[in-house]
Amino acid sequence: MALITFITSDNETKIVEGHSGSVMELAVNNKIKGIDGDCGGVCSCATCHVHVQPEQWDKVGTPNEMESDMLEFDDNVSKYSRLSCQMQVTDNLDGIILKVAK
Amino acid sequence: MKKSNITDPFEKSRLEKGFGEMDDQNDPVVMALRHKDVRKCAHNWKTFQSGAKPGRIVIPSEVNIRDIRQIPFEVDPPMHGQYRAIVEKWFKRPLEEEYQDALKKQIHSIVDAVLAKDSVEVINEFSLVLQSRALTLLLNVPFTESETWISWGTHVFRSADSDLDADKANVLYNYIDKELERVSKTPTNDLYSVLLNSEVDGKKLTKEEAKGVIILTFAGGRDTVINAVTNSIAYFAEHPESLEKLRSEPKLINNAIEELIRYFSPLTQMGRVATEDTQVCEHAVKADTRIGLCWASANRDESVFENANEVVIDRKMNPHVAFGFGTHNCLGATHARQIMRILIETLIDKVKSIDIHNYKENIETLGEFKRKVGFDYINVTFK
Numbered sequence: 001m002a003l004i005t006f007i008t009s010d011n012e013t014k015i016v017e018g019h020s021g022s023v024m025e026l027a028v029n030n031k032i033k034g035i036d037g038d039c040g041g042v043c044s045c046a047t048c049h050v051h052v053q054p055e056q057w058d059k060v061g062t063p064n065e066m067e068s069d070m071l072e073f074d075d076n077v078s079k080y081s082r083l084s085c086q087m088q089v090t091d092n093l094d095g096i097i098l099k100v101a102k
Numbered sequence: 103m104k105k106s107n108i109t110d111p112f113e114k115s116r117l118e119k120g121f122g123e124m125d126d127q128n129d130p131v132v133m134a135l136r137h138k139d140v141r142k143c144a145h146n147w148k149t150f151q152s153g154a155k156p157g158r159i160v161i162p163s164e165v166n167i168r169d170i171r172q173i174p175f176e177v178d179p180p181m182h183g184q185y186r187a188i189v190e191k192w193f194k195r196p197l198e199e200e201y202q203d204a205l206k207k208q209i210h211s212i213v214d215a216v217l218a219k220d221s222v223e224v225i226n227e228f229s230l231v232l233q234s235r236a237l238t239l240l241l242n243v244p245f246t247e248s249e250t251w252i253s254w255g256t257h258v259f260r261s262a263d264s265d266l267d268a269d270k271a272n273v274l275y276n277y278i279d280k281e282l283e284r285v286s287k288t289p290t291n292d293l294y295s296v297l298l299n300s301e302v303d304g305k306k307l308t309k310e311e312a313k314g315v316i317i318l319t320f321a322g323g324r325d326t327v328i329n330a331v332t333n334s335i336a337y338f339a340e341h342p343e344s345l346e347k348l349r350s351e352p353k354l355i356n357n358a359i360e361e362l363i364r365y366f367s368p369l370t371q372m373g374r375v376a377t378e379d380t381q382v383c384e385h386a387v388k389a390d391t392r393i394g395l396c397w398a399s400a401n402r403d404e405s406v407f408e409n410a411n412e413v414v415i416d417r418k419m420n421p422h423v424a425f426g427f428g429t430h431n432c433l434g435a436t437h438a439r440q441i442m443r444i445l446i447e448t449l450i451d452k453v454k455s456i457d458i459h460n461y462k463e464n465i466e467t468l469g470e471f472k473r474k475v476g477f478d479y480i481n482v483t484f485k
Contacts, residue, residue: 036194038435038436038439039360039420040356040357040359040360041356042356042357042360042417042418042419042420042421043419043420043421044360044420044421044422044423044425045425045431066406066419066421069138069141069421070421073141073142073144073145073427073428
């Protein structure tokens with residue numbers, strides 16, 4: 001089980017509980033604004049872009065090549081950008097804070 | 103070779119030099135063929151603009167048959183974003199349950215109808231009907247309007263005689279003028295009314311601007327959706343094992359949708375006009391000339407997709423560009439994906455087998471390249 005905090009671009013904070021699946025799915029199911037997940041999680045749309053807190057980056061890990069290539073051309077990208085469809089909900093993510101990029 | 107296969111004519115050029123060249127009504131096109139270059143150029147809207155003369159970024163060019171700017175498609179940032187913001191929410195309506203229920207009802211009834219027939223010509227009796235009826239939901243207009251659109255045939259701009267048919271385009275334009283006239287007197291809750299009631303920069307959208315959005319909605323989702331649906335039927339006819347797999351693992355339907363769209367790439371390419379002397383894959387491109395973002399080639403790039411020329415129905419990572427990429431990505435994608443989802447679910451539910459009898463391939467010629475985009479006709483039996 002993991003409690004994940006989403007902060008949307010209009011500064012609303014929502015804490016949701018996840019057990020399995022991807023962080024994108026969790027966000028979509030909880031109607032987190034700015035996370036659309038248009039492609040359903042195959043890394044083709046970048047509508048699930050989040051920023052990880054620098055101090056929590058190690059918990060999340062770096063994106064693989066396909067994800068990095070996708071992020072390279074996305075707006076508002078930072079050193080701590082991830083596509084949440086490529087992050088699996090595990091106990092390890094408990095307490096993580098994610099800022100929605102869009 | 104299987105009848106549903108769509109081969110990749112760009113492979114050799116993509117590997118050897120990374121670009122292709124074609125002429126189009128004396129306005130040549132340098133086609134970006136590699137996944138990375140296509141995404142890079144699509145991202146760089148300053149150098150590769152969409153807001154050129156209306157019709158010019160379309161290949162084949164429509165400058166001779168159209169003066170109206172399609173919106174937000176033929177507008178660059180920052181204005182693009184303002185127009186897009188008006189329509190974005192409306193085009194996400196396919197995510198609503200009510201919309202999906204209505205679409206389900208439509209597709210069920212079409213599938214029931216073809217199951218009752220001995221033989222069906224898929225394009226005219228299935229895909230065109232499905233696309234037209236579904237469009238009534240996207241525009242939020244009465245179902246009966248679809249009968250008019252079905253009577254127009256498979257292409258809005260193209261007909262059997264010539265690629266660019268101005269008469270046919272006028273049928274659509276006159277129709278839209280009439281509809282906009284109608285709602286300007288008596289607004290309803292359809293897309294026409296929503297547009298005429300919207301504001302950009304504190305000013306109401308003009309009829310001309312609303313028309314630009316509506317033309318895009320009609321033209322962009324016509325042969326693309328028809329080809330995606332028809333090619334899906336051909337694919338499942340020859341791959342009952344894939345339908346079986348999706349039946350037992352419905353979670354994979356999402357992967358299947360994205361993979362089929364990648365493989366079919368219903369829109370081969372989209373153009374841009376260079377605003378300065380530049381290059382594509384180290385090939386010089388002069389200011390005020392055109393490039394093509396070849397989605398179909400990028401989607402077969404072997405450096406990105408393993409077994410790129412196969413439909414891997416449960417493909418996990420699939421960064422395809424079949425809906426375009428970046429600022430101008432497809433506005434109708436949510437609607438198209440929902441059509442694909444409900445179509446697949448309905449086939450799983452109701453159809454045991456599909457047999458292909460005869461067919462003729464629809465081949466596009468793009469300079470040196472010949473690409474199959476679908477079929478001119480394909481007769482099948484649904485059981």
